[in-house]
Amino acid sequence: MTPDAPSRRTPADADAPARTSAGDPARTLALLWRDPSALPRRGPRRALDVDTIVDAAISLADDEGLAGLTMRAVARRAGVPPMSVYTYVPGKAELLDLMLDAAYARMDRRPTTGLPWRERVRAVAEENMALYEAHPWAAAVSTLRPPLGPGQMAKYEHELAAFDDAGLDDVTVDDCLTHLLVVVRACARDSIEAHATREQTAQGDEEWWAAAGPVLERVLDPAAYPRASRIGSAAGEAHGSAHEPAHAYRFALDRVLDGLERLVEGRAGTAADG
Template identity: 35%
Template structure:
């Protein structure tokens, strides 16, 4: 770890390099390893086999290097996770055109964030170690806050909105990924898996004890073809409705 002069903040050396705070040597022979190569190998491994497959030893093997050589660039696996997330999220999309309303801008930001997670489902298994710390993740934070700039919300309310939406995106994506994995493991297509689930529940529920579940099953809604984006669209609409109510209450 390194620190500033007053000792109140710190960054791992590899994250300092990501921010451009640490110079990389420009002269001399090119090293066999680099932070970029290590992170790329780790991301590719996570994409193929899941985050659980990522370890310093396994990444070293992928690169044909010794495990100890990796520690010259990345101090620990948690630090590697941070750099993997930074590489996977990339830079946020361009800002919306001038005059775009806060609701449309925030929905576009949330949708782009969700797309990033869906492209890299292993990110859902990353432990949450704190607020954004790397250049790309801070840039995403900035873009989300920019959507609320000019509203009547104070700074604390704005960051609470951003955290609420980020949490919803993570939860919705996690449920979708887990259900997808379960269906894939069953060997059934999604519609057949849902039919089997419904038939099982029908045998278990008692119309007297579970009248609402019974009514749900009888409605046939579980068998209807569903828009894969429905839960995200529905949930975001309800969240933004609540934010709109808050903004109106705060507006003179």
């Protein structure tokens, strides 16, 4: 796993806020679950299906980010007239739900049966980081109102199982999973942005420091900022940059797991005392 190099694409979508469940909820859920009532009837001018449109949209977003995701561009990628896309999907809001749910459904899921809960939870983190490596646009989508399709539900079911036998109540299990996924998503976004910065500036961190370092040494008084000077220099020398996303992800994941372990052990101790 190399979270510092998740994709060849740039996250232009960071400037275009996007969220799931922004369309008509009833129509979206019907489409997500492929309810026949929500699907267009096939005919001579409807040679495609919803899945083909979703695949075209995912391919487009993978290449151009969410900023390049328009219904016209999706139609062009699918090879159909622009207005025909609307016979399959009402609009971009519903399409985004379908895209993310499809990405969830296709995630690789590591077999973890028989492993300790901590290793199962680590696998969940790695699976989500892999999702963002494959589809950087997914990290830019707010899922506070999740899409609630079959892909989302399968993902949620799988991830909750990582906490089986940890001795936590249902609400705490959901809290723990949410905490883990929030941290992974934040690390993924940093990784994506770092990759984009290198591409957009055609300059690596070492080159940037080579230009900025001498100026900083000239203007910065270490006596005025002793901790920043000492610790910043040590960290920069250790990681080769002011912020190294792969290291930050590994450190954050270990700390999350350590914290969850203390929680699990504390609950176990309370149960034993009772």
